[in-house]
Every structure is written in C-alpha cells, then in structure tokens.
Amino acid sequence: MKNKLLIFSLLIFFQVFVLNKIIFFDFLILSPLIIILLLYKYKKNSLENLLFAFFIGLAVDIFNDSLGVYSMVSIIIVYFRNFWILKIIGEEKTSELNDLSIHELGNFQYFIFSYPVxxxxxTLLVLLESSSFLNLDVLAFILLSSSLNYVFMLVFQYLFLESKLSDEWG
Structure with missing residues (x-):
C-alpha cells in the first residue's frame, strides 16, 4: 500500500510539474493521471472511487489553473471505468480482482478495458479545453496521445507493479 501511495504521488508530481507543460511533436501529451485513474482499486457503485477521482483531478486543476476541467474529466472517467469493467470482465470476475492491472487481466482484456477509457x-479533455473538435489535427491528437499513453501504461506496469505469476509457479 505504501508503495502504491508513493508511486501515485510521484505520478501526480510528474503530471503537474513536468509532463503537463510538454507537448511532444505538437500532437502528443503524456498524462500519468490516466494511469492513476485506471489502476485505482475497483469497487462497484463506490462513492470512494468518485471522491478519489475528484480530489486527484482537483489537485491537478489547482496547479494548472484549469478551472475544474481535470476534476470533471476524472470523475467521468472513473464512472465510465466502473461501468466499462463490468461490461468487459463481468461482475463475477471483478470480485476476484485485486488490481485492474495487466498482470491480473491479461494483455487482450487489458487492452479492451483500458484503450477506450x-x-x-x-476526447473529454479536447472537448472541454478546445474550441474545435471535428478537425483532423484534433483526431490525430486523440489517437496518438491515447496510443502513447497506453504504451507508457504498459511499460509502467511491467516496471513498477509486481506480477502475481511468480506466486503461482513457485
């Protein structure tokens, strides 16, 4: 638990002070906030999850002067994530999961779960921060940033989250 708290704190630090100010190749934004929102524990119909998302988004909003954009997007993402995980995995398997990581779900199910989220x-960030949405540049930004963040999320999980497979084979 302490390791996750430290990792989540470092990810928020990088989101606020480093990565939120950098745009790669004019199309890519790396956002560790989505990693925190996706990897946070799942509880069905939990007010705790929504409050966690609100306060994490509020922390990013305070340091970025973004007037509640990240708070609103974080709440919508966690609400959709809780709905989406039931559709992808099913209610009986979600009670068995400790984390919503690639180690628990597997490669294919994790892709189906995380990439739409x-x-x-x-998409929500672009809708709330930008004045134009139906533009080829905006669609390229959404697709390329989503792909970059998915790859970053995979690398992050393989490097920093422990796999449960070593317990099964030992």
Missing amino acids: ISLYF
Missing part, C-alpha cells in the same frame, strides 16, 4: 479521457 484512455481515448475517452483525451
């Missing part, structure tokens, strides 16, 4: 995250 990441795409929704960037």
Whole structure:
C-alpha cells in the first residue's frame, strides 16, 4: 500500500510539474493521471472511487489553473471505468480482482478495458479545453496521445507493479 501511495504521488508530481507543460511533436501529451485513474482499486457503485477521482483531478486543476476541467474529466472517467469493467470482465470476475492491472487481466482484456477509457479521457479533455473538435489535427491528437499513453501504461506496469505469476509457479 505504501508503495502504491508513493508511486501515485510521484505520478501526480510528474503530471503537474513536468509532463503537463510538454507537448511532444505538437500532437502528443503524456498524462500519468490516466494511469492513476485506471489502476485505482475497483469497487462497484463506490462513492470512494468518485471522491478519489475528484480530489486527484482537483489537485491537478489547482496547479494548472484549469478551472475544474481535470476534476470533471476524472470523475467521468472513473464512472465510465466502473461501468466499462463490468461490461468487459463481468461482475463475477471483478470480485476476484485485486488490481485492474495487466498482470491480473491479461494483455487482450487489458487492452479492451483500458484503450477506450484512455481515448475517452483525451476526447473529454479536447472537448472541454478546445474550441474545435471535428478537425483532423484534433483526431490525430486523440489517437496518438491515447496510443502513447497506453504504451507508457504498459511499460509502467511491467516496471513498477509486481506480477502475481511468480506466486503461482513457485
């Protein structure tokens, strides 16, 4: 638990002070906030999850002067994530899961679970921060940023989250 708290705190630090100010190749934004929102524990119909998302988004909003954009996007993402995980995995398997990581779900199910949520995250950010949406540049931004963040999320999980497979084979 302490390791996750430290990792989540470092990700918020990088989101606020480093990565939110950098746009790669004029199309890509790396957002560790989506990693925190996707990896947070799942509880069905939980007010705790929504409050966690609100306060994480509020922390990013305070440091970025974004007037509640990240708070609103975070709440919508966690609400959609809780709905989406039931559709993808099913209610009986979600009670067995400790984390919503690639180690628990597997590669294919994790892709089906996480990529639409990441795409929704960037779509909502564009809708709330930009004046134009139906533009080829905006669609390229959403797709490329979603793909970059998915790859970043995979690398992050393989490097920093422990796999439960070593317990099964030992």
